Amino acid sequence: MSQIKLPEDFVTYPEARKKAFMALKALKESGRRVVGTYCTYTPQELVDAADATPVSLCAIGEENIPPAEKVLPKNLCPLIKASFGGAVSDRCPFYYFSDMVLAETTCDGKKKMYEYLGKMKHTHVMQLPPGRTGEGALAFWKLEMEALRRDLENFYGITITDEKLRQAIKLRNRExxxxxxxxxVGTLKPSPISGYELNTIITxxxxxxxxxxxxxxLEKRTAELIEKYHAECEGKPSRPRILISGCPTHGVIDKVIKRIEELGADVVGFENCCGPREKKDPVDETKDPITALAEKYLRVNCSVMSPNPxxxxxxxxQIDDYKVDxxxxxxLxxxxxxxxxxxxxxEYVTKEKGIPFLSITTDYSTTDQGQIDTRLGAFIELLG
Amino acid sequence: MKYNIGIDIGSTCAKTIVLNETKEIIHRLLQPTGWSSVETAGAIREKLTELGVDWDNAAVVATGYGRISVPYADKCVTEITCHGRGACHIFGSDNLAVIDIGGQDTKLICVEDGMVKDFIMNDKCSAGTGKFLEIMANTLAVSPAQLCELAEKGGGVSISSMCTVFAESEVISLIGRGESKENIAFGVVDSIVKKVATQAGRLNLQDFKVCLTGGLCDFPYLRQRLEKTLNVPVDACPDARYAGAIGAALSAAAVRK
Structure with missing residues (x-):
């Protein structure tokens, strides 16, 4: 079994979180506003414009499941349970330091969970339209953007100016x-970086x-990797190239992403919300900021939208650009x-794109690692 | 002489096949996996030595869930690839749909031109597996083979619990109600067949020659019920329970090259 080579200064996700905890504590002590967030639908620019720092709240960790199951049903997605469990048990330091939480009615499980979460701390839940093409969907979502703006203004006793919003949009577009x-960098073949490292650095x-x-x-690291590709990788044979799709994979990064690479393939891209899904689609800088934000955040391709073409x-x-096998x-x-x-x-992947497809259903526990390994291993074997 | 050895350490049974250069089976071993895959692997090695295997001229591929516990294996290959490859060899076709009902897994494998094209495995649940049959047979105080024979004479009972533990309670309450063993056995087999058929529904079996491998391939009644439910002919033969080991032995021949 091959070990993934990681750079010497590689910081694991748990280490990064620990550091972030201290950094956030310092930030908070300096009087900075902090808003906890969960999802790609969150308009971070509105939080930025309120001179607040948006921080991703914990949604992973098997240890966060039991405290959640005191209230939530067992047969519920692990991400929802871990989000709730991390918050109620005070295991999530980011929740602890958040002045308020900003969430969205993405799926049924999440929106009902937020009803409980809202009892502990001010939780603003944006009502997301069930589909992006519906009559009135955009107008409704725009009203929700305005409602969030008002709520942030009231909560902090401030005014969010259009100028601030425009600045935030420009900065986030650059990000x-x-x-x-x-x-x-994952489009390079063979890839100069493991998907595990790629994803860990982003998260x-x-x-x-x-x-x-x-x-x-990120700009520095990207340049280094491109340099590494030309110096060490270009023209060399490639292992089978895998694209990840589906649910967020933060919580199963060791169990699935790392294992794929240990079993002999390269994870080159992520077509999920841990990947570049929404990064490709900037906010329009020329329009009225609220309209531009509403339009952008309605274009996120999550399966909660119906339809979701x-x-x-x-x-x-991504299959084409990342030369996926x-x-x-x-x-989840x-x-x-x-x-x-x-x-x-x-159907789309195998018929339209003509490449193999594997779907695995799993949760945050390690009880099915053996079965997962067999599926991943067999899939990599069939890629040859 | 060269020895191509395939060892399939499954959750219940360990199967070993030795092929010669011309891919003929020269040895077959079958034993319970027991509690330690490592010890089982050691016992297999001793047995093969007794049978005259020359280890200097042997290539070994291990498969099955215990594949990582065979220290003397040259390579590990997943049981999905091995079952596909082995079934092609046994049934003499490069285009097959393989239904493998094993101890803890039920797998459906589509093979095109000798290569695995697609597969489906049961989730982390024992419904529709050999383990389910074994537990129900124990509850009825018969062997799995006897259960299948009894089932042929029964009818009219369906077991609705998908969970093995709950299904066992269901069987116990059927016993308590005085239901005949034959009818309960019918319900057990029916439950397995339905579960496999549901899984199979996700693959286009009609396009393939369908065959049954794994520990349950010897039970004619189960095979017949599968044929009826899936509405396709299902092939089986005694060596099909060695399909994984045969596939591994064929892979061993490839390792040598």
Missing amino acids: RKAILNYYE SNEYAFDIEKKIAF GRLEALGE GVIEVV MACHTYAIESSAVK
């Missing part, structure tokens, strides 16, 4: 570009609270929307 360029960087510093770090388009594009879809247990979309995704 998007830096993240996207970094992810696109760890969610805790880099100084966006300018984060952009500079954007996902297949993005998947097809096979797609592995990760569905009891995530109905991704589980249902799976058949359509399989």
Whole structure:
């Protein structure tokens, strides 16, 4: 079994979180406003414009499941349970330091969970339209953007100016570009970086609270990797190239992503919300900021949207751009929307794109590692 | 002489096949896996030595869930690839749909031109597996083979619990109600067949020649019920329970090259 080579200064996700905890504590002590967030639908620019720092709240960790199951049903997606469990048990330091939580009615499980979460701390839940093409969907979502603006203003006793919003949009668009360029290192064949490292750096960087510093770090790392590719990798044979699709994979990074690479393939891209999904799509800087934000954040290709054709388009594009040999879809247990979309995704990947597809359903526990390994191993064997 | 050895350490049974250069089976071993895959692997090695295997001229591929516990294996290959490859060899076709009902897994494998094209495995649950049959047979105080024979004479009972533990309670309550062994056995086999058929529904079996491998391939009644439910002919033969080991032995021949 091959070991993934990691750079000497590689910081694991738990290490990054620990550091982030101290950084956030210092930030908070300096009087900075902190808003806890969960999802790609969150308009971070509105939080930025309130002179607050948006921070990703914990949604992973098997240890966060038992405290959640005191209230939530067992047969619920592990991401929802871990989000709730991390918050109620005070295991999630980011929740602890958040002044308020900003969430969205993405799936049924999450929105009902937020009803309980809202009892502990001010939780603003944005009502997301069930589909992006519906009559009035955009107008409704725009009203929700305005409602969030008002709530942030009332909560903090401030005014969010359009000027502030425009600045935030520009900064976040630059951040998007830096993240996207970094992810696109994965389009190089053979890849100069393991998917495990690629993904860990991105997720760890969610805790880099100084966006300018984060952009500079990612730009530097991207340039180094491209240099490494030309010096060491170009023209060499490639292992089978895998694209990850489906549910967020933060919680199963060791169990699935790392294992794929140990079993002999390269994870080169992520077509899920841990990947460049929304990074490719900047906020329009020329429009009225609230309209531009509403439009952008309605274009996120999540399976909670019905219909969700954007996902297949993005998947097809990534299969081509990243020179993908096979797609592995990760569905978290009891995530109905991704589980249902799976058949359509399989059909598209195998028939339209003509490459093999594997869907695995799993949760945050390690009890099924053996079965997962067999599936991943057999899939990599069939890729040859 | 060269020895191509395939060792399939499954959750219940360990199967070993030795092929010669011309891919003929020269030895077959079958033993319970027991509690330690490592010890079982050691016992297999001793037995093969007794049978005259010359280790200097042997290539070994291990498969099955205990594949990583065979220290003398040259390579590990997953049981999915091995079952596909082995079934092609046994059934003399490069285009097959393989239904493998094993101890803890039920797998459906589509093979095109000798290569695994797609596969489906049961989730982390023992419904529709050999383990389910074994536990129900124990509850009825018969062997799995006897259960299948009894089932042929029964009818009219269906077991609705998908969970093996709950299904066992269901069987116990059927016993308590005085239901005949034959009828309960029918319900048990029916439950397995339905579960396999549901899984198979996700693959286009109609396009393939379908065959049954794994520990349950010897039970004619189960095979017949599968044929009826899936509405396709299902092939089986005694060596099909060695399909994984045969596939591994064929892979061993490839390792040598």
